[in-house]
Amino acid sequence: MPIDIARIQLRRMRMRLKHPFGTSFGTLQNKEFFIIEAIDSAGETGYGESVAFSAPWYTEETVETNLHIMRDFLIPLLKNNPVNHPDELSRLFAPIRRNNMAKAALEGAVWDLYAKQQNVSLAAALGGTRSRVEVGVSIGIQPTINELLEKIAAYVEEGYKRIKLKIKPGQDIDMLKAVRNAFPDIALMADANSAYTLEDIQHLKQLDALQLLMIEQPLAHNDIIDHAKLQQSITTPICLDESIHALSDVEKAHRLGSCQIINVKSGRVGGLTAARRIHDYCLENNMPVWCGGMLESGIGRAHNIALASLPQFILPGDISGSDRYWDKDIIDPEIVVQDGYVAVPDKPGIGVTVDQQALEAFTKSIKSYHL
Template sequence: MNIDKVEISRLKMPLKQPFETSFGRLTFKDFLVVSIHSGDFVGYAESASLPYPIYNEETTGTVSYILKEFLIPKLFSVERIKHPTEIHKLFQPIRRNNMAKAVIDGAVWDLYAKQQGISLATALGGDKQEIDVGVSIGIEATVGKVLEKVERFIAEGYKKIKVKIKPGHDVEVVRAIREQFGPDVPLMADANSSYSLDDAPILKQLDQFNLIMIEQPLAHDDIIDHAKLQKQLSTPICLDESIHSVEDARKAIELGSCKIINIKVGRVGGLTEAKKIHDLCKSNNIPVWCGGMLEAGIGRAHNIALSALDNFSIPGDTSASDRYWAYDIVTPEIMLSQPGRLQVPDSPGIGYEINTSVFEQYLISKEFFTNELIVK
């Protein structure tokens, strides 16, 4: 494929209600959409970055800078791209900045799939027609508020309930969910790296609740102490923030740092690396699932396509559009095909069109790049 033009759009979308984790509270999503044009085809991807460097070191602003100053010029430095996997190799000399890399990688994958006349899921090697999905519940002011949301999402048929925890908001919350809804609700806890090894006695109390996993209990860049903690717990540890590459995943598996891995496309630098991690985990009998970053419809569509790969055996966080947004930027909006399940599109690329009116409503700025000039 020959790249004719790259477009960066910055959007700001208000969340239907605030979403709080151990590292902060969000009331809106400020993000970038990259579209890559080649002839009559356009590939789309959405940055996973947040407005603040609270999940990782990247922000919407830093992603924008890295795209304009380094990645887009590199993209135009090659005459022709034969396959999306070439993007990962092209960007290797640039250290980290994975969310910036991922948005180019994803747009090229979507463009490639459209040019080939196949779905993005098929292009990646996935063959599922539907995927099971879960839902993530943020930290609420009271345990009662958490229970209200759990009740609602169970009624909607979600296949996994993820509840955010932090010190002082953990055992009591999980116990209350189990007491009200019983032992069979598929439940997990996400700590977002808010504990230390000194908190092992508290985390061990969670073993009694038959959780699917505890996600990233210790430091965001750690795999050593997680191995020590996993030996003390019967509940599987899932790593999220610690895994930035297939090499990180390999080391964590060899050390025994986790029994499950969460794959987020933005965190690992794109769909190419995400697929490598999936394949490594499959060969080591480590189940994976697709985590969410409060994506709008384009990012959500990429997550659906990735989750069509066979080792995504645990429901991910890719809930329906109306979980977070009054109006989404894709049409049709992403809706449950049946309770707790989403259909994997079989039309070319991501399988959704841009809802232009909604897109324009949330648009803050737009920039165009070609090999010859930048038009603002």
């Protein structure tokens, strides 16, 4: 029986991060995105969230391209081809090349609505096995090392299980050494966001003395082959992020020895169904995975928590508490970290209540499409 979807609503949102977030490719403070509402004939609503940024510096997708693809291609496909289960959307959307973030945003809303209609949590619908997930925190590039150390100390005090630091040439080895000297026992990793090349092999070998949990995406955003050569040259585990857009990328990276760890972001790979398939492959091949973050609101964060409840997500994910990013989130209660863990909601769907007043306050425009 087809999933009852009467209407799709696209809310264009704008929220301001509490603090600027700096990476190797720029600094972000104002976040624009879409909240997707899949509404059934009884008025039940499933929520999804787009994770593309306003500029195409993470992938080629942007807020504007997400709107174009959802409005002009994906929603018409869904209107003309009712589905019985969210897993079917991957095949339905396959004729549209790439545009994974647009696909994931719409698919996420359908997954939430489906789980609510089935009266099960999204985590249970996906096959999750955990009642709580370990979480880490991602810290952008800071003006000074002292400011960075102060931030890390605060997050360690809060109980975060892993600290991720953004790095780039000129702000890497010395900074990481200072952090490791100050915090000799924390689980520490570095995220390069493709800032290096194979010419930097000797430089990156210095990481091996720092006992990092991993270095994330050191080389080109679309590379798998050069990462294999780098992994052969360093003992620090490489984690691939931007290079992974589909299960086939994971299979190739595994066969080539390009990495030891995979960062799974449902937006980057095209949705929860694709993310679960990657998880299953990594489980079969004993490759650790963890759930990456894209500065989501509480809605996107709730989707990530459900995904991270699957058994092979054995490393802490970027699923910080709401107050890490926002003065006011759009869910109530907000997501809270306790002793380095976040509880997996067990209520139907994403399991959190959307704060309608806050949702309206951050909404810039609404477009509605009847199915």
